[in-house]
Amino acid sequence: MSASTFPHPAGRPGRRSGSTSPLPEAQPLVVRTAALDLPDDGLTTLVDLLPASGLPLRAAAGADRAGGAPLAWVRRGDGIVGWGEALRVDTRGAERFAAAEAAWQAVLDRAVVRDDVRLPGTGPVAFGSFAFDAESAEGGVLVVPRVVVGRRGGQAWITTISATLDAAPTAALLDPARREPVASPGTVTESDGAVDATGWPGIVADAVARIQAGRLEKVVLARDVVATAEHPLDPRWMLRRLARAYEATWAFSVAGMVGATPELLVRSEKGLVASRVLAGTIRREPGMTDDDALLRAAHLARSSKDLEEHEHAVVSVARALEPFCTSMNVPEQPFVLHLPNVMHLASDVTGVLDRAAGTSGGTPGGPPSSLTLAAALHPSAAVCGTPTAPARELIRELEGMDRGRYAGPVGWMGGDGDGEWGIALRSARLDDADPHRVRLFAGCGVVAASDPAAELAESEAKLVPMRWALGS
């Protein structure tokens, strides 16, 4: 296990201590949440408040205080956004979830909290993003912002998190004069990722042959594309476009991962747990009429190849959740989720959490946190395969790339352990070294009946949201 925390007390923004100690002896974090009168500007109400792009060279009014990349987890105008870094935890390897959880718990143990709103997402909040593969160079990241603004239904709030009492949670922190203008990426060009589009169907064909030979039942193979923008990339630009166009998804930005995922790995809230499982896809062409879309949806709902892909994913989620629940509801039939670019077979699995199924300080007992649940569910067969271990091995062997945090859990967690974790799909990784570059990802479930050319076309359809996000 390795974890390092990087405290940024007020007045020393942006400097990493580089300490590898699990937790520094630090002052307690002071967390204060107050109700906020937030005018409703629709789907982008929250993301429009983000003050800065996070690009290091573009300090503007308020950006010096904001620091760090924009943080967001929003859907249909609700959710949370955050900025600044009160604390950052970087973890690595197979213990990346447990190490992050332990670090978060240690922060909470010494936090001083005043929460006048008491809703999911108020009080202490950490945003997180974790690598798909334990062997990835990326590991996991938890970021505790300095400022969080949230909205749920008609109720909005603001939270400040700081080692001091200097930042009061008031609307003054949202002064538009503190915001850098949101910048367009300008012209965007694309180049091949690890494997070019002509080579990828051959990899899929190889996987189909292994499945037909009985080595495994399903594997999810992904590819990446590199996009280079004329101007430095501003995650807020992408978030706004995604939040508007992909309403049914969770638009996110966490430590350089930006996307709009339709797949919820797990939400835990007051003893209830839910997971939206997706697998099985049909494309939706631009300009397609609603009648044509319904015909396609009907085709998807009857496709034995897609139903098989879906069944694997549902079974993997249900099995992983079962030990944490006293009761569960696993739908017998999927429904069809309509998105602007694709339609998916979808199942909403729900359950009642066993209040003694978690661990507290390493000993059994207490409800499991949302991050514990996400770690147990990851990797589901929606992004890895069945059985899990051979599928992961095949991904390592065939894909020819490090997925990084694509297809890993992304989301947030509160002080009570409740939270929401999606799977980082329809997403991109901003290049830490070059603000003009970004890697876009898409993957497809492969079973014995898969057609490599059709999977390539499906992967193109799954790249549409991030290409749209980079558009103007």
Ligand SMILES: C=C(O[C@H]1C=CC=C(C(=O)O)[C@@H]1O)C(=O)O
């Ligand atoms: C792996 C991805 O999608 C997964 C989620 C929904 C449908 C999928 C499919 O039909 O293949 C994939 O399992 C991706 O978008 O990169």
